[in-house]
Amino acid sequence: MFIDPQLGRIGLSETEARARGGNIRVAKLPMNYVARALEMDEARGFMKAVVDADTGLILGAAVLGIEGGELMAALELAMMGKLPHTVLRDAVFAHPTLAEAFNNLFTTLVP
Numbered sequence: 001m002f003i004d005p006q007l008g009r010i011g012l013s014e015t016e017a018r019a020r021g022g023n024i025r026v027a028k029l030p031m032n033y034v035a036r037a038l039e040m041d042e043a044r045g046f047m048k049a050v051v052d053a054d055t056g057l058i059l060g061a062a063v064l065g066i067e068g069g070e071l072m073a074a075l076e077l078a079m080m081g082k083l084p085h086t087v088l089r090d091a092v093f094a095h096p097t098l099a100e101a102f103n104n105l106f107t108t109l110v111p
Contacts, residue, residue, distance in 0.1 A: 005042065005044050005045045005064055005065045005066055005068060006063075006064070006065065006066070006068035006069050007062065007063070007064050007069075008062070008063045008068035008069040008070070008071055008072030009060075009061070009062045009063075009072070010060060010061055010062075010072050010075055010076050010079065011050070011058070011059050011060030011079060012050055012059045012060035013050070013060055013062070014026055014050050014060075016060070017050045017059050017060065022052060022053075022054075022059075023053040023054050024050055024051065024052060024059065025050075025053045025109050026048065026049070026050055026051070027047075027048065027049045027051065027085070027105050027106055028046060028047070028048050028105075028108060029046065029047045029104055029105040030043075030045075030046050031043050031044060031046055031047065031064075031065040031066070033101075034047070034098060034101040034104070035096055035100070035101075036096045036097055036098045036100070036101070037065060037066050037098065037101075039096060040066060042065070043065075044064075044065060044066075045063070045064035045065030045066070045068070046062075046063075046064055046065065047061070047063045047065065047071070047105050048061060048062045048063075049061040049075070049085065049105060049106070051085045051109060055084065056084030056085050056086055057079075057082060057083075058075060058078055058079050058083075058084075058085050058088075061075045063075075066098065067098050070098070071098055071099065071101075074088075074099055074102070075088075075102075085106045085109065086106070088105075088106055089102065089103055089105075089106035089109075090103075091103070
């Protein structure tokens, strides 16, 4: 949905995933922790991802923030390719980009 800030959403919400009864983990990151968002003076919003705790697969995500729709495209590709969240957590993204926030988002799942 293109609002200001943008809302990009894909897959299951946290509520939907919990209703299914699976073993899930939720990664959350406020946009004011995203260096590129701060640099662009657009630090409103958050990033959130729902991950299957057993497989590490991304079940769904939401990004309310600058270029939320664009960030969804990267998450959609990871989901379509059945990549575990650790691939995005450990990837080397160009700096400074919004996508590099996936490193920090998925690091929040480390116990």
